[in-house]
Amino acid sequence: MALRSEDHVHQFEAHLNDVIPGHSIDCVILGYHDNELKVLLLRRKGQDLWSLPGGFIRKSEDLDTAATRILEERTGLGSIFLQQFYTFGGQDRRSVSSKSEIAMLNNMLKQYPFKEPDKVSAFLRDRFITTGYFALVQLNKVSPQPDFMSSQCEWKSLKALPELILDHSHILQKAIAHVQTQLNYLPIGLSLLSKKFTMQDLQNLYEVLLNRSLDRGNFQRKMLALNILKRHEKQLTGKAHKAPYLYSFDVPRYNEKLKKGIGFSF
């Protein structure tokens, strides 16, 4: 909790008085790059521990509104599609629980001009139920900024994750599992690929999400049968006849199909 100024401390304390105790929100922001799924993580200042972007819910806020605000405040990402996926409520879910952690927290609190440090301590030491939200974003369109509690904000490959705080690793796994079972109801390709892509790009994405390889012929046949792709003419260059076709999504049709599930069986 490296607070920058006295104002900041008072702002933070006022915020804690304004939010619901015992309930937080954590966001799993997924992107796709170089055939890898990546997640946006924040590194705690002064620690070699990373966390999902998260925060608290104002008394005057809906859960969804809070999730959007938290994501924007903590990463600079505005107006992206966030969807709730699960609420985590283990009885021992506390970010500060051991004697040494409590001592460390209270020590830190003394260094800052909090008006009621005991109250802040009690709030932060409480059991927290947390609701998980996830988003699928085009990685190259965002330039995330660390917030005041974090020294870094980075995309990390799911294949090489750093150590995460608390149960954040479990929350992340649950988000991935949710996306996997909801593939037919989520705008996977539209959210994660750039505007134009090859059939191979699309297949790679599904293979990464499903964590297994798919038959190329079957994939192409089924995907084309959905009637949600537009095929673009090849550019007239010397090598063009060897280049694969580029596709983009027919967005209205795609969205229409998603309503009932695109019915794609893998």
Next chain:
Amino acid sequence: MALRSEDHVHQFEAHLNDVIPGHSIDCVILGYHDNELKVLLLRRKGQDLWSLPGGFIRKSEDLDTAATRILEERTGLGSIFLQQFYTFGGQDRRSVSSKSEIAMLNNMLKQYPFKEPDKVSAFLRDRFITTGYFALVQLNKVSPQPDFMSSQCEWKSLKALPELILDHSHILQKAIAHVQTQLNYLPIGLSLLSKKFTMQDLQNLYEVLLNRSLDRGNFQRKMLALNILKRHEKQLTGKAHKAPYLYSFDVPRYNEKLKKGIGFSF
């Protein structure tokens, strides 16, 4: 809140001191009978309003444990498969909010020997975030009992629902929508049908869940291709040759398929 005895009142008050404020659980228990989907509802004593079975989370309980306990306490249903589906957190989500409701609550509280009626009132008037759980059960296997707050506990057809309290109607719709998008990952037939059934029974169930008709030939072909059904020999009675085949599930195979999704496209 028709409490039966002084003991009961003290027990209820002690319970409120033992649970997390501002967070509740509501259970959507779905059954299937006579080609209709039904939901288990409780009727509030002295009111013509119905509610989902719900309750609070003990400080010492995981969210999942609380859901199981609440369901058992409020309906008599033990050891059934409950799954979390969504958390509802509108900022105005309060069961007691208008001036007249608050007056009615405080009036009621005065009639019972609460030790700290103001505290009970504050607890019950708070904003509540609620986590929804759903279950699929064989309707004829359960004989639900109303609890002390309820005068009736009944299966109600989704086609003819009574008026529900708060946002319970929205919670119910959200549960149905969740089941619809998770059909390939839920033991639908195994949970809702009796042990033996005809292909038509199975198709009817899916048609009711999806709320649309399915092609008979396609359904049978795809269902058999899944290799999760056992066909039983017809009984040697006079009419047997006209009777449809009876099936049951090959449970280990069914469960194995469910892990990756049964890949059934409707």
